[in-house]
Amino acid sequence: MLVQKHSSLFSNYYLYAIIGKWVRFYPTIGSLIIKLLNHPEEMLSHSKTKAKAFIGILGLMFNVGLAYPSFSQHLEIDNPKTRLYNFPDQASPEAIHLKWHPLAFSQFTEKIITYYLFFDGCKYDDYSTELPVYFKKVGLSSNTIGFAAELINPVYQSLPSSELANLKDLNNLGPEIKIKSIINYHRKKPYGMVSFIPIRKNKSTGIYEKLTSFELKTSYEEGSVSKTKAKKSQQYVTNSVLATGDWHKISLSQSGIYKLTYSMMKDMGIAIDAINPQNIRIFGNGGGMLPKLNSVIRPDDLLENAIQVVGETDGSFDPNDYILFYGESPHQWTYNSSEGRYHHQVHDYSDANYYFLTTTGGTGSPKRISSQASLLTENTIVSSFDDYAFHEEYLYNLIISGREWFGEHFDNNALSYSFPFSFPNITDSVYLKVSLAGRVLSPNNGSFTLKANNNTLTGLNLNAGNVGNGNYLSPKAKLVTDAVIFNSVSSTINIDIAFNNTESSSEGWLNYLELNTRRILNMSGNQMLFRDARSVGSGNLSQFILNDVNSSATIWEVTDPSNIVSQQYNLAGSTLDFILQTDSLREFLVFNGNSFLTPNNEGVIANQNIHGTIGQPDFVIVTHPNFINEANSLASFHENTDSLDAAVVKTTQVYNEFSSGAQDVTAIKSLMRMLYERAADSTELPRYLLLFGDGSYDNKNQINNNTNYVVTYQSANSTDPVASYVSDDYFGLLDANESDLASDDLDIGIGRLPVKTVSEAQDVLNKIFHYEDVSTMKSWRNELCFIADDGDGNIHINDADDIATMIDTTYADYDIDKIYLDAYNQESTSAGQRYPDVTDAINRKMESGVLILSYTGHGGELGWAHERILENHDINSWSNFDNMPLFLTATCEFSRFDDPDRTAAGEFVFLNPDGGAIAMLTTVRLVTSG
Template identity: 35%
Template sequence: MIDCVQFMFSLRRFYRYLQVNWGNTLTLTRISFALLFIGCSNRASAQLNSSVLSQGAWYFLETSSDDVYVLDGDHLYVDMQLSAPVSFANLGLFSSSEGPLQEENNARRAEGLQELPTHHVDENNNGLFDQEDAIVFYSHGPHDWILEGGEVSLNFNHYSDVAGFFFTPDQGSGLQATQVMGVSSTTTVGDYDFLAFWKEDNVNLYRSGRRWLSNPMTTTNSSVSWNLDLSNKVNAAPLTVALRVASASESNATTQLRLNGQSISNLSLPSLGNGTYRDVARTASTSITSTASSGLSTFQLTYSTPDPQGKGYLEDMICHTRKNLTPSNGRLRFRDVSQVQSGGSATYAVSASSITPWLIWDVTIAYAPFGIVTSQSGSFLEFGVATDSLREFLAFDPSQRTSFPRPSYVGNVSNQNLRGIVSTDMVIVTSSAMQSAAETLANHREQGYGLDVEVVTIDQIYNEFSSGQTDLSAVRDFMRMLYKGAASPEERPQYLLLLGDASFDPKNRVSTGTRNIVLTYESPESFSPLQTYATDDFYGFLDDDEGSNIATTSQPNDLDIAIGRLPVATSEEAMALVEKIIDYDDGGDFGDWRNRVTFVADDEDNELHMRDADELADWVRLNQPNVNVDKIYLDAFTQVNAAGGDRYPSVNESIDRQLFKGSLIVNYTGHGGPENWAQERVFNREDMAELSNSERLPLFITATCDFSVYDDPDEITAGGG
């Protein structure tokens, strides 16, 4: 069996150190593959007994912005094709969406899908949702703003540009937003913090990590422009602009930001410089305080460099100012950082006519809005609230709902109940297209190893744990539910297998998405080859104090379950690999080759790779004296200068002979690339195509770079990524 795995990051990918337990037998009969690599307030640790999706009829809708939305008769009777008027008392709109899920395990999150308090528009008061009726509801949108140290920052959603909602005509309670009394305050406020951001996540220069940029500015197309609506801006309020830019140029570069034709910022960016592992871009940032009048303002960013091939990028820009509490098109969403203080309170005065029934909702928790009682003071609608924490509000006039956006109808949702899983040994996460292959492997694990295996689709996880949105943390939260909800440590899940490929591009911006099956964790860094990486470890950090900053060494996260991935793109690939695993388990040659370990080490680098291989080989000899250790070290062979560069033909031949003879494990340390090991191409695609060792398959452990990249959908590496 495989005892443990320790992951160490190196360059773009990570080293994987593996310990194999031979026990007391002279020969290891098999390495059991699944690939079993071991390694809210805190409401995510609580477990519901059942999902609301487990029964009844359900339909999925999406929104794209932070706004008030209207669900109307066309949704029910045209899109959903419901045949009879639905009772307001039985319908329900469910969601848990409030931006991207937090990676911290102890962050607040909804306990399952929540029925949203909404506003019903029943034109004839008959209690039925007729064609002319509607439901008005609040959508937080895909992104989020976070208050940190008195400053509001953007929490951009790297996984989705939409928020998800589930409508049911028969499983709801017709929940409407209730109203609460406000508080008295001597402080009256008539303005709020206006925030806007620009970010075009179109380009990922290294095709790794989470830092995405705008389309490039070049020497021939050197500027980009965009508008900012500052209508109702407080005249005396400054405009603060936080700007981040990037440059990929062999020469120094500059950017200039203009507001309404006037320069407000000039940034210098250094050249890319030299070095084998140099960054793919240089960055600069600034915060500017400027002035602007109420109305439409225009920004222009210009890039300049002597390098004709140089490219400049906008990473993002955030604007902050104060606006008057004046709604537009029948609604206004607002927050006010200025009044946040312990024991504080404020009365907000919203410019709103008394002729129509304006409503004020507190939407601080997006899936649990509630109304606040208001009073009319002339042309202002007033309400008082405590301001000891940052709160967010929505003012809207339901009679102007025709100007509100409508959610997009996606389709019906089949019943499911992941929250009904009591305990399991192993979870296989895959797509619906690969479910048959997953079930085949699950049956093999259950019958041959006595494991209890659950097969779930990635969409099922998203439905119950991220309100239908694509989100990395949803899979972790699902595993955490099983882990924390187990009656005893023995009943916790042990293994997680991800059946499907991954992509650095979760939104399918630069690729077709055919290899984007099950997300992988991408590092926050993208520009440095030494700091960017992908890993599935994130799914295994399940304790309360884990999940954030997973690369830290000062307080490292610990894997609580074994995690493996079969990086396949199609159902045919999935079934072929599953059959290969079953063949390995059930058949093959059980000769002495399974008691042999081979170490291959690269040359040069002051013998670093040879010393690493020797250290591992010595450990095996010391701890497993019955195991035979073979070495293939490049420095022990004659190097040949060939037409394509330096080569070690004898090394290629030795590796081929060793694989034909059979080796339980082949461990390589050294340089590598997508096509081969070492600069001398000692093990490459051509060598692999000639292998004839189907009855003597080894476990490859490669401490190298880019040989098994699995998160680039346009690069299928020799290592199988």
């Protein structure tokens, strides 16, 4: 009987799944529920094979927010022998008919209405367009290296002008349909993905036409995959260097030479008088974030750096002995050789970079800085060098979303700012790149003007334009970026930025200033970094000539920060020179020994060894250290009740082994990549990732009372609430070709427990454990409830009804209850329209219990519907501990979990200690339905 079948239907669910965005909900939700209800008996069985697949599906649907109307493909997740997709019959492709519907619309307020064209099975590819996309997945053999698709026998029909009048984005459509065909990978297996917008503008008539039927012809190129994979692949060490020995973590924030003295080491807790300084080692992987593209090789575990230990030869660390090492800023500069410019990249997750010191760890001879000879002949002279600087502050996030933060704020109180830069011995023009954001409401305009040393910089186009009428669907601000070259004779450069607002409510923000110039190669200050892209060329032997040095000048080549070498040179008076091959860009640091930088002590690090001990778990919990006990007991629970092989690691441990100690969203992904890559076969692939701890849009702790427990992946867009999102999917895009693209295919199921305190964590655990209790296996587990908002041309009700019908015809055993607002009495109150009977019905349903509760309609961080049918006081009043539903919400920011200033209504549903939801598939940002 069904009750029994569902005894553990949602017991593994720890999961509070996060959806970035959904467009066009109902096929997604309908398919999902059918999958949820599919094969419940396997879910109950202790083998749990399907349960795993099922949780995988919960994760898989959050593919960077894109709704895939069918998940049937993903069901094969645990059956690697089943081909995921059918090969099309190439000899006679079948005709495909598209069933188009009249124009649909979605109404947010009286003023905001968006329109959609749609056909059955369509999806919307990107949130800036309202045009439907046809897509199809095609099976490919594992040695496919090329894939293409074309349309045969297309049949078109004119689109009535009434359907076009309200659509945007038509201008991008040409006379030919643009077909995108790519090879994607799902759990290491390739498949072809074909997608296109099935609308064209007829070349001869100029009329827009929709494609109504066609045949899809696909072609493949097969070849040796090992050939394409011949480039180096990521290697993983067997054991982390942190597994044995004493470890002390230090931090720093700017690039340069750092000194560690006897007394500092003593303060760090090192038994400095007892150690042999010849055994001291420093590890660290240099600055910058890990690369997003998986195939880019990155350091695995911590690299040992070459250092200098002054006074080590006598075997004792005496009070005047010291260590010198090169430390790199977390913020990176990269040279773009086609542009001939250096660009900076601020670290999105950390303002510090970390190094690890040990006196007993590591293997082999400790790495020391060796010296590098100067060559004897030159063919290129270097007497000036490239220098750069940036100014970028992390002060404001304009829409509480996205990873781009802004600095100085321009408004009527402060319309201009001044930024001083210093380039001693400047000898060339200055390249200045500026990025700003302006918030100017229609019909006004605004612009920024820049001055360098009081001269207005012409040729910059920094027109802030306007961002429409400022409703909550329009961009908060418009980003303007431009670059200019100007001359400066002064080594001090003052950049003044003024905001010209035509209306007092206009605002602006500085994103960044970035400068490139050249300086004469004269020593300036106590430490100076230099490099010269002009020296680079095949066969170049460059003589670097450096003036104004003292006799104790030392030059380190820092091109490879873990393999620093000391450069030998010739000295004549106060000028030194050295000659090196410069086939590629090399970087140096000269210092006079008078002054060094000092790192911060971050304390002792306990031994850890994720690399060596994690094995090949099905289920990985990455927890904030605060919740380690709760994470461990959840892991044991799943090991005992579900036979899942579970592993628990702390965020800080993941960072230490995968991102050199700095918080980085990609470190968690790199851990999952290691498990994925090490898997000997498909049964060893990781299946689930649980993030144990709340997240925040503020990954660098700028705001007070932050909730940055487990790092969040935020979209690049930080100005447009419709295009900006947060998504935990990023952690599960694991194939080599994947990074963070919407087309990347999620390979594992991912959930998050958005808990902030141990007590919240314990409450959630109590719920999960209780859900498995036999006393809760009652008839409520046979009931489903669909709640639908009114208005919007009945789209929510139609969606909910379609889902209910889908389920009713597939699973007649379930009792379906519908709470459609239109069926209830609406009352006018002083606070607006209300549906008190709907609220009562929902509260009663929660108390009596349902397996799945689905809501489609308007909503926000405070509850559901304009009529406030569900609010936080309802949610917090629920005491349905014995019958907690899975919540599916197709509504806006109901569960915007990453805003520390507010616990969203969806979070309250999940965190309610006396009931609420056992799990949620829910929305965290603005979404639109269609």
